[in-house]
Amino acid sequence: MGATAIFDGPVKTFIYPDLMMRVRFDDPRLTRLMWYRLNSKSTRQYFRENATGTAGNMPKISGKTLKNMVVAIPPAEMWDAVLAFLENAFARADRMEAEAAHARALIDRLEAALLARAFRGELVPQDPADEPASALLARIRATRAAAPKARRGRKAKENA
Known part of the structure; x- marks a missing residue:
């Protein structure tokens, strides 16, 4: 207001x-x-x-x-000192706000870079014995293809 x-x-x-x-x-x-x-x-x-x-x-x-x-x-003889104090405090607050905004932007960039490295498998040393993702995906596809298909539609009524 x-x-x-x-x-x-x-x-x-x-x-x-x-x-x-x-x-x-x-x-x-x-x-x-x-x-x-x-x-x-x-x-x-x-x-x-x-x-x-x-x-x-x-x-x-x-x-x-x-x-x-x-x-x-405050008494008039203190006005200059009070104003200087207030203006310095608000200038500090403005600087901290700008620094916080900059830090948020850096965090967003860091998060994106971290996720990109994670998806490329660059965060931890890779075990050569681990199954490659392509082989895992092929195995999952084969398992799904071999699984019986669920019937769609309504279930038959049971007579009791």
Whole structure:
């Protein structure tokens, strides 16, 4: 529900839709701090719990709900340090997410290569005394051909 964004574009070059709210702060650092806060799990939960509207798929957040939200703001002299901490943490998380995606791709390739080697018989040393697959398949075909065919259709009724 809801998405937050920071718009840094030119003034008076956009139109706000009726379901959008605009919040302004004098200091761009406070804008970024609030953006982090508004995207937090606890704030999104607060909005879900306080949303109104009759349509379940279109909950609405009122200006009053936004104004009643309690936000702890650190002292202004700490804003730079808090922002640096948050931005470093999110940059680390982004890097870890990219590394995890890369690792998943490598695992998929490794799995495919492993299966290919397994089907070529390259995973373990082969015993020359083992029957070749072609001979095994020929033996299975011969066994199936010699087996009596099962009758199809309904079984005869037994008289008791």
